[in-house]
Amino acid sequence: MDSKNQQLYLGIDGGGSKCKAVIMNTDMQILGEGIAGAANPFHNLERAQQSIIDACVLALSDAGLERSAMHSLIAGVGLAGVNLPKYFQLMQEWQHPFKQMHLATDLHIACLGAHGEAxxxxxxxxxxxxxxxxxxxxxxxxxxxxxxxxxxxxxxxxxxxxxxxxxxxxxxxxxxxxxxxxxxxxxxxxxxxxxxxxxxxxxxxxxxxxxxxxxxxxxxxxxxxxxxxxxxxxxxxxxxxxxxxxxxxxxxxxxxxxxxxxxxxxxxxxxxxxxxxxxxxxxxxxxxxxxxxx
Missing domain, CATH: 3.30.420.40 (ATPase, nucleotide binding domain)
Structure with a gap:
């Protein structure tokens, strides 16, 4: 599958134990997946940000893509802890490496995934x-x-x-x-x-x-x-x-x-x-x- 000529998306589910990442195309086909360490900014902001990057790198590798492709991804990032306004704001201010980042609580993305609707x-x-x-x-x-x-x-x-x-x-x-x-x-x-x-x-x-x-x-x-x-x-x-x-x-x-x-x-x-x-x-x-x- 040629992924160079289409927009790719990164999905992140970050919690207290691990951070899961998936790379998908516009047809919602999974191209690659990765799992890294804990990603709850309430517990450790810097570790959460690093876990997101680590999981993304692993998912890109699984998809057969270079690390540099990270900069072209549109990321949906759902995290535990960002239900607290302070940590939502801190994550919003992060100088992330993605083309775009759209932040939500882990609850919202879990509900979207579980039911297929909002x-x-x-x-x-x-x-x-x-x-x-x-x-x-x-x-x-x-x-x-x-x-x-x-x-x-x-x-x-x-x-x-x-x-x-x-x-x-x-x-x-x-x-x-x-x-x-x-x-x-x-x-x-x-x-x-x-x-x-x-x-x-x-x-x-x-x-x-x-x-x-x-x-x-x-x-x-x-x-x-x-x-x-x-x-x-x-x-x-x-x-x-x-x-x-x-x-x-x-x-x-x-x-x-x-x-x-x-x-x-x-x-x-x-x-x-x-x-x-x-x-x-x-x-x-x-x-x-x-x-x-x-």
């Missing part, structure tokens, strides 16, 4: 968590306040709660938990003191790595791990019900822990969820095209 509802449960629903005119965001202040039922929240419970168990304030052995081995620590040293100053991505351990321990019959998941699932249901009350319809589930979480959700939730039509980075390209044509 309306619908989504629940994101990855490193962070948030609910979003839009009618195309009005929208509602529930949660998404960031770790550690919010993001209940996210990977980071699950991991943080696991560490909290391990420390309580070590102090003999609650029962023993399989999480202790899991976390000690993963972090190569031997007791609570060395655990504290290992976790000091760590952020959402670090804690998100323990989410899988919480699910593994719960499935092995661990009561503490099960309590953590059930608390997260209860919050999930509250958010879900508010989304449905705002606009009746199906809710698309997105994020790395959704598959593990589903068995802990009631039947009524299962009946109202759908798989996304397309991923968020595809929605970012749709967003860029809409901005160019508006």
């Amino acid at each position: 309306k619908g509802a989504i629940m994101i449960n990855g490193t962070g968590s948030v609910g979003y629903v839009t009618s195309g005119v009005e929208s509602l965001v529930i949660g998404g306040h960031g770790f550690p202040h919010g993001d209940i039922c996210s990977g980071a929240w699950l991991g943080f709660r696991a560490v909290e419970q391990v420390l309580l168990s070590d102090d003999k304030l609650i029962e023993d938990t399989l999480l202790t052995d899991k976390l000690f081995k993963k972090l190569a620590v031997k007791d609570a003191n060395t655990l504290i040293e290992a976790i000091a100053g760590q952020g959402a991505t670090f804690y998100g790595q323990f989410a899988i351990d919480v699910f593994d321990c719960a499935e092995a019959g661990d009561a503490i791990a099960l309590q953590i998941i059930e608390q997260g699932a209860a919050y999930f249901c509250q958010v879900f019900d508010r989304l449905i009350a705002f606009q009746q319809g199906k809710v698309a589930l997105i994020g790395g822990i959704k598959t593990r979480l589903m068995p802990y959700l009631p039947k009524r939730i299962h009946e109202q969820v759908i798989e996304p039509v397309n991923p968020p980075e595809y929605g970012a390209v749709l967003f860029a095209i809409k901005q160019v044509n508006s």
Whole structure:
């Protein structure tokens, strides 16, 4: 396919754990893809910008294009964190390398991708968590306040709660938990003191790595791990019900822990969820095209 004589688009989905990029042509055909590191400017502005560039370079290489082609791309960039006006403005002021950059929240591009249009509802449960629903005119965001202040039922929240419970168990304030052995081995620590040293100053991505351990321990019959998941699932249901009350319809589930979480959700939730039509980075390209044509 000759990509030199047509406008190419870059779609970016940047979150707390990774940044996904896709190169597409005007016919919405995927030419190349790439994945780089975390891209939430609320956590680290410079790292987010570098991750966008890194993911773009990988996608260009996958498409058989030179790095210099970056300057001809029209980019749709959806990021976690830019729902906060300060970080939206900082990203808008970025001297980016693209022909054009159209910035949106990760929620908006995820909804565009999931439903193929600018309306619908989504629940994101990855490193962070948030609910979003839009009618195309009005929208509602529930949660998404960031770790550690919010993001209940996210990977980071699950991991943080696991560490909290391990420390309580070590102090003999609650029962023993399989999480202790899991976390000690993963972090190569031997007791609570060395655990504290290992976790000091760590952020959402670090804690998100323990989410899988919480699910593994719960499935092995661990009561503490099960309590953590059930608390997260209860919050999930509250958010879900508010989304449905705002606009009746199906809710698309997105994020790395959704598959593990589903068995802990009631039947009524299962009946109202759908798989996304397309991923968020595809929605970012749709967003860029809409901005160019508006």
